[in-house]
Amino acid sequence: MTHSVPPPPRPATAPAPSELAWVPFVSVQNMMALINGIGLETALRELADYIEADFRRWPDFDKTPRVASHSRDGVIELMPTADAESYGFKYVNGHPANLKAGFQTVTAFGVLASVANGYPLLLTEMTVLTALRTAATSALVGRLLAPKGARTMAMIGAGAQCEFQALAFRAICGIETVRIHDIDPAATAKALRNLARHGLEAVACGSAQDAVEGAEIVTTCTADKQNATILTDNMIGAGVHINAIGGDCPGKTELHRDILLRAGIFVEYPPQTRIEGEIQQLAPDHEVTEIWQVLRGEAEGRRDAAQITLFDSVGFAIEDFSALRWVHDRARAAGCVERLDMLADPDDPRDLFGMLDRAAG
Amino acid sequence: MTHSVPPPPRPATAPAPSELAWVPFVSVQNMMALINGIGLETALRELADYIEADFRRWPDFDKTPRVASHSRDGVIELMPTADAESYGFKYVNGHPANLKAGFQTVTAFGVLASVANGYPLLLTEMTVLTALRTAATSALVGRLLAPKGARTMAMIGAGAQCEFQALAFRAICGIETVRIHDIDPAATAKALRNLARHGLEAVACGSAQDAVEGAEIVTTCTADKQNATILTDNMIGAGVHINAIGGDCPGKTELHRDILLRAGIFVEYPPQTRIEGEIQQLAPDHEVTEIWQVLRGEAEGRRDAAQITLFDSVGFAIEDFSALRWVHDRARAAGCVERLDMLADPDDPRDLFGMLDRAAG
Numbered sequence: 001m002t003h004s005v006p007p008p009p010r011p012a013t014a015p016a017p018s019e020l021a022w023v024p025f026v027s028v029q030n031m032m033a034l035i036n037g038i039g040l041e042t043a044l045r046e047l048a049d050y051i052e053a054d055f056r057r058w059p060d061f062d063k064t065p066r067v068a069s070h071s072r073d074g075v076i077e078l079m080p081t082a083d084a085e086s087y088g089f090k091y092v093n094g095h096p097a098n099l100k101a102g103f104q105t106v107t108a109f110g111v112l113a114s115v116a117n118g119y120p121l122l123l124t125e126m127t128v129l130t131a132l133r134t135a136a137t138s139a140l141v142g143r144l145l146a147p148k149g150a151r152t153m154a155m156i157g158a159g160a161q162c163e164f165q166a167l168a169f170r171a172i173c174g175i176e177t178v179r180i181h182d183i184d185p186a187a188t189a190k191a192l193r194n195l196a197r198h199g200l201e202a203v204a205c206g207s208a209q210d211a212v213e214g215a216e217i218v219t220t221c222t223a224d225k226q227n228a229t230i231l232t233d234n235m236i237g238a239g240v241h242i243n244a245i246g247g248d249c250p251g252k253t254e255l256h257r258d259i260l261l262r263a264g265i266f267v268e269y270p271p272q273t274r275i276e277g278e279i280q281q282l283a284p285d286h287e288v289t290e291i292w293q294v295l296r297g298e299a300e301g302r303r304d305a306a307q308i309t310l311f312d313s314v315g316f317a318i319e320d321f322s323a324l325r326w327v328h329d330r331a332r333a334a335g336c337v338e339r340l341d342m343l344a345d346p347d348d349p350r351d352l353f354g355m356l357d358r359a360a361g
Numbered sequence: 362m363t364h365s366v367p368p369p370p371r372p373a374t375a376p377a378p379s380e381l382a383w384v385p386f387v388s389v390q391n392m393m394a395l396i397n398g399i400g401l402e403t404a405l406r407e408l409a410d411y412i413e414a415d416f417r418r419w420p421d422f423d424k425t426p427r428v429a430s431h432s433r434d435g436v437i438e439l440m441p442t443a444d445a446e447s448y449g450f451k452y453v454n455g456h457p458a459n460l461k462a463g464f465q466t467v468t469a470f471g472v473l474a475s476v477a478n479g480y481p482l483l484l485t486e487m488t489v490l491t492a493l494r495t496a497a498t499s500a501l502v503g504r505l506l507a508p509k510g511a512r513t514m515a516m517i518g519a520g521a522q523c524e525f526q527a528l529a530f531r532a533i534c535g536i537e538t539v540r541i542h543d544i545d546p547a548a549t550a551k552a553l554r555n556l557a558r559h560g561l562e563a564v565a566c567g568s569a570q571d572a573v574e575g576a577e578i579v580t581t582c583t584a585d586k587q588n589a590t591i592l593t594d595n596m597i598g599a600g601v602h603i604n605a606i607g608g609d610c611p612g613k614t615e616l617h618r619d620i621l622l623r624a625g626i627f628v629e630y631p632p633q634t635r636i637e638g639e640i641q642q643l644a645p646d647h648e649v650t651e652i653w654q655v656l657r658g659e660a661e662g663r664r665d666a667a668q669i670t671l672f673d674s675v676g677f678a679i680e681d682f683s684a685l686r687w688v689h690d691r692a693r694a695a696g697c698v699e700r701l702d703m704l705a706d707p708d709d710p711r712d713l714f715g716m717l718d719r720a721a722g
Contacts, residue, residue, distance in 0.1 A: 118454020
């Protein structure tokens with residue numbers, strides 16, 4: 001299904017790197033080959049299982065707020081986390097203006113490393129992988145909180161996340177119909193074409209109001225960096241589950257505050273969500289429930305059929321950690337790994353200088 | 362002098378990654394080819410120039426304390442910094458017990474990225490590069506603070522940093538003789554062999570006391586993670602410059618506290634050095650001078666010929682940033698760059714899903 005690249009040629013005078021020097025690398029092409037080889041919906045289900053397993057052992061993790069470097073046009077973030085065996089981090093940028101210049105708004109890569117000796121175990125693209133882990137997390141939480149028997153999802157925003165969300169909710173929650181609205185009809189048309197190839201019934205809707213009609217689940221994934229009101233209070237009826245993806249940094253929200261006041265609110269990691277999520281609109285002590293506690297049976301999920309539930313999703317480092325574990329477990333057997341000469345490994349660890357000297361021949 | 366690797370083969374069905382998808386990569390082999398091609402001492406001088414240039418514009422940088430993940434056996438750190446144009450970070454581990462298991466105590470890699478769009482500009486090995494930037498920083502500070510006409514340096518510790526320090530002090534400060542002591546005679550012998558090949562006079566010394574005899578500069582670069590006393594007060598005479606490299610994390614120091622009380626102390630970034638450096642032994646308000654202020658003429662360097670000066674070096678993110686800039690400027694022209702398919706770059710940035718689908722053929 002894919003390729004394994006031979007090690008790069010070396011100058012004739014340089015000794016070959018030792019086995020310890022190689023870091024497994026999953027390129028974009030190999031990530032796509034891995035996902036397509038496994039099958040997208042199977043991959044989404046497997047990722048949801050990895051994320052659920054890690055959320056269930058939440059107290060085992062070293063949790064650090066992401067380290068953000070803000071500039072006029074965007075942000076570059078490092079998102080590290082670790083358990084007793086493994087350390088992972090993701091590099092991710094967010095530059096809304098990139099779209100107009102023909103660049104991706106978000107690109108990402110990540111590393112999994114051994115806590116015991118600090119050596120990287122995996123370097124991988126994470127732009128595609130993040131799209132999958134975000135959708136898998138949404139659908140995992142949807143399975144936990146959405147009303148029983150939900151079959152229709154509204155989707156406001158038809159950007160890069162749209163189709164991943166739709167297929168994750170089919171694979172994991174049994175959604176049969178998606179009602180899509182985007183302010184750009186071309187974006188909606190793109191999503192409809194893509195979903196048609198996967199046999200999912202998708203309906204183009206002229207407004208957000210139209211899209212939420214009859215939907216038990218409402219997903220918002222719009223991209224503008226501003227306080228927007230994608231959903232107003234009158235659009236959300238009793239019992240609906242809201243999956244709010246787009247509001248994920250300070251000053252960027254999608255829901256009218258009145259919806260938040262009516263909803264049971266579920267979050268990944270409160271210290272981060274209170275800054276980045278929809279709940280930045282609320283008092284800093286407004287009650288929220290942590291997803292991991294619901295998964296462990298330590299907190300209540302949906303209270304009753306009439307409750308409005310809201311997953312105020314901003315993305316958390318543990319989801320990336322789970323995704324890195326999944327790639328590490330799956331990519332080698334699938335032949336989707338190259339190897340990079342990224343670690344200096346002299347014969348005598350104290351003789352880094354001698355290694356450099358010998359390379360000169 | 363080296364090689365440029367062709368892009369990896371792709372499945373026949375997948376479209377070729379676009380130009381934006383490629384991230385320049387400098388492997389260990391290519392880093393060694395770059396340094397050996399330029400010449401080690403020239404490379405050290407160029408690095409010192411880059412570091413000096415960045416220290417002189419210190420206020421332009423976004424300075425963040427490193428993000429450390431500590432475990433029983435060591436630490437994994439991310440060291441980010443940025444100016445208005447570029448963002449850089451280094452991944453580095455420190456695992457003292459690795460040596461016995463045949464692994465490097467410290468390995469590192471790093472990334473330089475564009476602040477404007479968040480795209481990585483360079484991924485590079487940094488184990489070898491860090492050895493050079495540490496030595497270049499030490500010698501740059503030595504040129505600033507050491508007594509005029511210094512020709513002899515004592516070196517306590519003959520580990521991985523030893524030869525880089527010795528040659529940097531020759532290239533940048535005019536040192537002619539190095540007097541080396543290590544508790545392991547085999548380590549000293551290794552250093553003598555390596556330095557002999559580079560024509561630097563090196564003398565094996567039976568004790569630290571012996572090594573400092575007649576030396577105007579004393580470099581300590583030992584590796585044990587403990588509060589050690591490599592230098593005692595009686596060993597340091599008037600006018601000596603101490604370059605203390607090995608004490609670089611909480612609980613790891615090399616100098617007796619009495620030396621610190623007699624010395625003018627110079628540091629990179631006080632908030633970090635007070636936690637990690639020799640001055641963790643002192644009161645949190647003990648006076649220190651920042652190197653960048655001396656370089657800009659905003660603070661006094663060596664006061665007089667009799668003053669003991671101490672560079673309490675722990676390594677700071679801006680030095681890595683300078684080193685990343687140097688590699689970025691130098692590696693491509695030298696043919697020492699491969700390219701990695703690390704960024705997903707769909708034709709339509711909103712259609713990441715379509716790119717994945719098309720890769721399936």
